[in-house]
Amino acid sequence: MVSLQQVRKTYPAPVRGQDPLLAVDTIDLTLADGQFCSLVGPSGCGKTTILNLVGGFEQPSAGRIAASGRSVIGPGPDRAVVFQEAALLPWMTVEANLAFALTLRGGRPAANTERIAQMMEVMGLTGFERHYPYHLSGGMQQRVAIGRALLTNPEVLLMDEPFGALDAQTRSDLQRFLLELWSRLNPTVLFVTHDVEEAILLADRVVVMSPRPGRIVDDIAVNLPRPRTWDAVLNREFGELRRQVLDALRPSDSRARRLS
């Protein structure tokens, strides 16, 4: 479970004499165990700030954050993170990158070789064990990053626009991979994206944020049947959800439309 209670985050003013910058304001958000939650909002609305707060990379200015039953005070192995760039270590082979978390926890006992091989296979990386990250395409690099995050079965998976830099085909491949892994390992996922379609397609619920200072303006349940495939987007229900999310994203637009 992940919970944010009355969380605010301010940054020091960029220019002296100005007011401090309020990035996110009074966020209350609770994710049930194993829930897949998408977080959408206009750019600069503080989506990434929320992710960094849950990840423990930044401290909230007010409020409380808890994950896996503990207060968040810093980064921890219970919460794995995947960024927009794969952030692999170029001096390690693909296999070593995948097993990085295990290496940090004291060697790689033989007991884990099977687990690593299995993850390599699930991620479609078999045969690339001895390759280096720069031999791989962007999509494959991101697959390594996702496998690396999930190898140790974290309770929470935080993803910051992980497919934002990929082409449409690769992106849809990776969405499929992610859903498959999620249904197997069932971590709680907080998925930041600016792509409304992606947000709905993947998640159990879509949380919509306002422009800065970021506040939650809508929280939409997605009850589309699983397993989902890409053609779910053609569904009428999907279209309705999309309209709902877009409405929440552009309140001024929708008001204008209603008035006319």
Add this chain to the structure above:
Amino acid sequence: MGHSWKNRPGPAAEMADVAAAQGLWERTRPGYRQLVPWMVAVTLVLVWAGVAASGIFPKIYVPSPLRVVRDGATLATSGFAGVTLLTDVLASVGRISAGFIAAILVGVPIGFWMATSDIVFAAIDPMLQFLRPIPPLAYIPIMIIWFGIGELSKVILIFFCTIPIIIISAMSGVRGTQETRLRVARCFGATRWQVFRHVILPSALPEIFTGMRVAIGVAWTCLVAAEMIASQSGLGAMIHTAGNEIRTGVVFVGIIFIGLIGYTMELVIRLIEKRVIPWKGKA
């Protein structure tokens, strides 16, 4: 250093590489590029031989290539002023190696320390920036007064003229570590030592190697100058003595050997670089 731009990351460099790989010359004459340096060298020697043979300048100013080769052979076998070429080369290379390795062993940790601690940075940086613009040659008289004209003064001079470069490259290498890579390590629960060992150190290596390549060139400049002023052995001393006796051929041999050894050292560093950081410029 001529190739270093190629190693820089970024789409521009990649595109340049692709362009080179697809270039017309590359495809039609694959061996051509390897020949170019040799052709340039041969042309230069021919021009030199032509100028020497033309008699425009007295032989004492411009010895012919053949004369220089003969002088080189004499130097190698019976030596000059009682010292053989090999002894001079070994003396110079030994001093460079000692000073340079000492500068790396001391400079890299200092650079790392400065990058990770504001207080250490505040303590060392002003001193470093004050010392850096002073030409190392200005230290030579002090070195001779303090440490005499023996080995120690040269080794210490090399140490002082290369260490600022090493410190700065190590420091900026650490600072250039990608934030997301650090975060990945921290979110997997890496200890401070593990973050350093698995992320920061490898991230800093490419810059340290670039620093080493710059430093080795500076080291030769300083060393030869020091040997010319106060030394009984070494290539600088050989050139100096030969110059006083107007043995131009010997001076040429000395200059050519300084260039060749400097080039060899650069190649050795490049080779080590390829082994240690094959990912350089690719990620």
